[in-house]
Amino acid sequence: MGLSPSFFAAKFGITEHDLEGYLSEALSAGGDYADLYFEYLSTSSIGIDEGIVKSASESVTLGVGIRVIAGERTGYAYSDDLSPEKIRKAARVAALIAHGPATIVKTGFEESLKHNLYPMLKTPHEVGLAERVDLVKRADAAARAYDNRVFQVIANYADSVREVLMASSDGRLSFDRQPMARMGVAALAREVDGVPQQGYSGGGGRVTLDFFLNEKTPEHFAREAARQAIVQLSAVDAPAGESVVVLGPGWPGILLHEAVGHGLEADFNRKGVSAFSGRIGQQVASPLCTVIDDGTIAQFGGGSRRGSLNVDDEGVPTQKNVLIENGILRGYLQDTLSARLLKSASTGSGRRESYQHIPMPRMTNTYMLAGQSDPEEIIRSVPKGIYCATFGGGQVDITSGNFVFQATESYLIENGKLTRPVKGATLIGNGPEALKYVSMVGHDLQLDEGIGVCGKEGQSVPVGVGIPTVKIDKMTVGGTAA
Amino acid sequence: MSELLDIAIAAAKRALELGATGAECTIAEGEEFSASVRMREVENLKQAGSRGAGIRVLVDSLTGSSRTSDLSPQGIETMVRGAMDLARITTPDPHAGLPDPADLGKFQGDLGLYDDSISRMETEWKIAQAMKGEEVALSADARITNSEGASFDSYLGSRVFANSLGFAGEYRTSSCGLSVVPVAKQNGSMERDYWSSSARKASGLESPEEVGRRAAERALRRLNPRKVPTQKVPVIFEPRTARNLLGDLFDAVNGGAIYRHASFLAGKLGEKIASEALTVIDDATMPGLFGSSPFDDEGIASRRTVVIERGVLKSYLLNTYTARKLGLKTTANASRGLAGSAGVGPGNFYIEAGSRSEKDLIAGVRQGLYVTELIGASANTVTGDYSSGAAGLWIENGELAYPVSEITIAGNLKQMLMNLEQVASNLEFRSSIASPAVLIGEMTISGQ
Numbered sequence: 004m005g006l007s008p009s010f011f012a013a014k015f016g017i018t019e020h021d022l023e024g025y026l027s028e029a030l031s032a033g034g035d036y037a038d039l040y041f042e043y044l045s046t047s048s049i050g051i052d053e054g055i056v057k058s059a060s061e062s063v064t065l066g067v068g069i070r071v072i073a074g075e076r077t078g079y080a081y082s083d084d085l086s087p088e089k090i091r092k093a094a095r096v097a098a099l100i101a102h103g104p105a106t107i108v109k110t111g112f113e114e115s116l117k118h119n120l121y122p123m124l125k126t127p128h129e130v131g132l133a134e135r136v137d138l139v140k141r142a143d144a145a146a147r148a149y150d151n152r153v154f155q156v157i158a159n160y161a162d163s164v165r166e167v168l169m170a171s172s173d174g175r176l177s178f179d180r181q182p183m184a185r186m187g188v189a190a191l192a193r194e195v196d197g198v199p200q201q202g203y204s205g206g207g208g209r210v211t212l213d214f215f216l217n218e219k220t221p222e223h224f225a226r227e228a229a230r231q232a233i234v235q236l237s238a239v240d241a242p243a244g245e246s247v248v249v250l251g252p253g254w255p256g257i258l259l260h261e262a263v264g265h266g267l268e269a270d271f272n273r274k275g276v277s278a279f280s281g282r283i284g285q286q287v288a289s290p291l292c293t294v295i296d297d298g299t300i301a302q303f304g305g306g307s308r309r310g311s312l313n314v315d316d317e318g319v320p321t322q323k324n325v326l327i328e329n330g331i332l333r334g335y336l337q338d339t340l341s342a343r344l345l346k347s348a349s350t351g352s353g354r355r356e357s358y359q360h361i362p363m364p365r366m367t368n369t370y371m372l373a374g375q376s377d378p379e380e381i382i383r384s385v386p387k388g389i390y391c392a393t394f395g396g397g398q399v400d401i402t403s404g405n406f407v408f409q410a411t412e413s414y415l416i417e418n419g420k421l422t423r424p425v426k427g428a429t430l431i432g433n434g435p436e437a438l439k440y441v442s443m444v445g446h447d448l449q450l451d452e453g454i455g456v457c458g459k460e461g462q463s464v465p466v467g468v469g470i471p472t473v474k475i476d477k478m479t480v481g482g483t484a485a
Numbered sequence: 486m487s488e489l490l491d492i493a494i495a496a497a498k499r500a501l502e503l504g505a506t507g508a509e510c511t512i513a514e515g516e517e518f519s520a521s522v523r524m525r526e527v528e529n530l531k532q533a534g535s536r537g538a539g540i541r542v543l544v545d546s547l548t549g550s551s552r553t554s555d556l557s558p559q560g561i562e563t564m565v566r567g568a569m570d571l572a573r574i575t576t577p578d579p580h581a582g583l584p585d586p587a588d589l590g591k592f593q594g595d596l597g598l599y600d601d602s603i604s605r606m607e608t609e610w611k612i613a614q615a616m617k618g619e620e621v622a623l624s625a626d627a628r629i630t631n632s633e634g635a636s637f638d639s640y641l642g643s644r645v646f647a648n649s650l651g652f653a654g655e656y657r658t659s660s661c662g663l664s665v666v667p668v669a670k671q672n673g674s675m676e677r678d679y680w681s682s683s684a685r686k687a688s689g690l691e692s693p694e695e696v697g698r699r700a701a702e703r704a705l706r707r708l709n710p711r712k713v714p715t716q717k718v719p720v721i722f723e724p725r726t727a728r729n730l731l732g733d734l735f736d737a738v739n740g741g742a743i744y745r746h747a748s749f750l751a752g753k754l755g756e757k758i759a760s761e762a763l764t765v766i767d768d769a770t771m772p773g774l775f776g777s778s779p780f781d782d783e784g785i786a787s788r789r790t791v792v793i794e795r796g797v798l799k800s801y802l803l804n805t806y807t808a809r810k811l812g813l814k815t816t817a818n819a820s821r822g823l824a825g826s827a828g829v830g831p832g833n834f835y836i837e838a839g840s841r842s843e844k845d846l847i848a849g850v851r852q853g854l855y856v857t858e859l860i861g862a863s864a865n866t867v868t869g870d871y872s873s874g875a876a877g878l879w880i881e882n883g884e885l886a887y888p889v890s891e892i893t894i895a896g897n898l899k900q901m902l903m904n905l906e907q908v909a910s911n912l913e914f915r916s917s918i919a920s921p922a923v924l925i926g927e928m929t930i931s932g933q
Contacts, residue, residue, distance in 0.1 A: 481893025
């Protein structure tokens with residue numbers, strides 16, 4: 004297939020012949036492999052604060068990243084100017100990593116097969132600015148209307164479209180147009196003269212503005228943010244020490260992202276610095292646990308999940324990867340470099356923040372398959388423990404395996420019942436051990452609402468998580484109550 | 486005057502021609518280099534330059550902004566028109582606007598933000614520094630068996646800012662840094678740690694030997710950690726983790742959180758909010774440091790602000806907008822990327838050093854925790870509730886006894902500030918937020 008359907012051919016006149024020329028330049032000092040990543044990202048955002056639409060902004064960033072791989076060595080350069088001279092200059096800089104005679108580039112490209120997870124009927128630019136203003140105004144009004152103790156509301160709406168073109172020296176060519184939209188609402192509530200408390204809710208995915216008109220409305224996020232702030236008004240101190248922990252469905256799946264996901268990224272394992280290194284085939288979780296990373300989840304408001312991609316950022320189609328099957332560690336998340344060095348295949352997990360960044364193995368949407376238990380029965384089975392409904396973020400030290408995540412809405416479980424709400428607390432565990440204590444898995448798998456941002460080595464990418472209601476017999480809760 | 490400054494001045498002027506009542510334009514340009522090595526081999530080499538411009542326009546009390554990486558005349562025209570279109574959909578905000586013209590200005594004097602030594606560094610020399618740093622760590626002890634690598638980075642940048650009130654300013658910055666991340670292993674325990682050094686000029690860096698040695702020492706002392714029982718004890722934050730805690734305090738004195746009543750320090754100006762041991766300063770005029778600049782991101786001259794003096798809250802940190810909301814004067818802490826309304830950012834935000842050594846602080850603790858790592862630290866700025874994963878060394882009878890991990894520490898910043906009993910003398914400016922070691926009288930440790 005020719006380049007005719009490409010955004011970059013139309014806008015910048017880039018031809019297949021040009022791409023071959025740039026790749027040859029990149030391999031002019033030798034090397035095993037080279038690739039190009041062209042990106043054109045347009046974003047817009049709008050926010051309401053104190054009932055005033057205080058800010059509206061938009062941006063355009065574009066550029067090309069050029070990578071040369073020679074053995075385990077990577078040379079990288081980028082240019083935010085797409086003129087042929089500047090691209091060639093960047094290619095020569097990336098080529099400095101190799102020392103030898105030129106490598107011949109295969110002529111002719113074959114376009115990667117890809118999914119069609121987020122067909123866009125309208126680009127964001129075709130949607131009026133007034134419709135966006137309306138979204139944040141509706142959120143502001145709904146949060147205030149929820150309860151008269153709500154006194155501050157901030158609501159934001161942001162969307163973007165990323166056009167990408169990827170070409171590699173082994174003849175792979177890919178295009179994609181990747182939409183993203185997200186809404187977030189933060190609310191503060193207080194009793195008369197009382198201490199304020201906050202709540203936050205947000206969501207979205209690879210969708211366009213229509214999603215927020217038809218599927219998840221501004222009112223949905225606003226009421227949830229307000230509800231959380233109100234719940235916190237009566238929260239008591241969180242317990243300190245080891246406890247039975249029940250995770251609610253959805254966003255608490257961040258446990259999987261931190262406890263196992265990062266530790267299974269192939270770069271850490273290739274280097275032997277992950278607590279999971281060399282453990283394929285071993286029992287690392289209770290037999291009730293099957294954990295998947297799936298970049299192909301669609302059927303979501305006419306688009307797809309936040310972590311979904313038609314092709315990854317190396318032009319490889321994404322796939323559904325089994326990480327843990329019935330408690331046994333099955334596989335790692337591979338990009339092309341790790342796959343080449345480990346003599347394996349890419350799992351479609353090569354991702355990067357932008358053209359300025361070197362791709363590496365990353366997660367997409369990470370979740371645990373549903374089990375057999377009734378969620379209410381799981382709670383009834385706990386004489387004393389804590390139920391975590393919503394989380395903030397999390398973090399992991401992949402080498403020791405220790406990970407944390409921050410519960411923002413939790414309740415005490417006393418004699419099988421949810422009783423009082425407790426204040427936010429950090430939970431800590433050890434990756435290869437924590438999931439061994441999973442004793443019940445609910446039948447209520449939910450994916451999160453679409454707010455996840457994963458950071459690794461300074462690069463942020465959007466991700467999704469999901470989990471059913473899960474009971475963990477032992478985990479350390481970092482509260483202050485004895 | 487540079488070409489970039491001319492572009493910024495012209496962009497602000499163009500906005501007025503299109504009907505804006507005020508405009509401000511920021512342009513930044515930078516060249517980055519990084520080399521990483523791992524297990525004695527070069528792993529990545531990265532080198533590139535980029536530039537971008539952003540504009541914020543005001544149409545009376547309406548605000549719009551946009552940014553672009555296309556600095557051609559058409560690119561700038563599209564950017565300005567985009568911002569004008571966006572302004573028309575916002576709602577009037579009586580506090581929005583450019584700074585008071587009388588406040589505009591630049592700090593006079595050499596801040597040492599740029600040093601030519603960085604541009605003269607050879608690639609081979611930079612790789613050799615990373616190689617040497619890693620080598621020192623790898624050969625420090627038989628238990629250092631692996632490495633996540635070492636890296637050397639350098640950056641050269643320039644930033645220009647102009648507004649329609651006639652302010653036009655520019656400055657260049659340079660920086661370089663070396664970091665080493667060794668992995669130690671013994672009896673099935675595997676731990677990593679790091680040490681790094683960064684500076685605005687080459688001669689400001691610690692040697693690769695020093696960086697490698699300290700990185701190895703830190704990874705080794707974490708091996709075979711224990712998980713201690715849940716209890717309440719005194720906690721000492723070493724400088725690296727104390728800096729993290731001070732970052733949480735910054736969020737609580739940020740004017741944006743104050744005017745929204747989203748900080749536990751709102752309404753506390755002039756009150757005693759911490760122990761007498763605590764004095765906190767923000768100063769963007771200290772030569773050679775990472776938080777210094779001649780003017781803030783709204784064109785206000787940089788200055789020194791006493792935030793907390795012997796436990797009494799003296800000042801919030803403010804930009805023009807938050808100052809107007811609170812009926813105060815800006816403290817020249819406006820901060821932004823390229824576009825958008827300015828937020829509030831730190832200059833050099835630090836805890837003034839005490840007179841006792843860190844060793845003295847430790848010697849005074851019978852049973853307690855010396856925190857060397859915070860993982861997923863979460864402070865609730867609204868309520869002050871604090872809870873974080875932690876790792877460190879257990880203190881027994883005034884001495885560092887053994888490593889601990891997989892624990893959390895928790896408290897409330899309001900009480901933690903009041904219980905901040907001691908400040909050590911070991912203040913070093915390694916980033917724009919800096920602190921010596923501090924001792925907090927009591928926190929809850931969750932463990933077994």
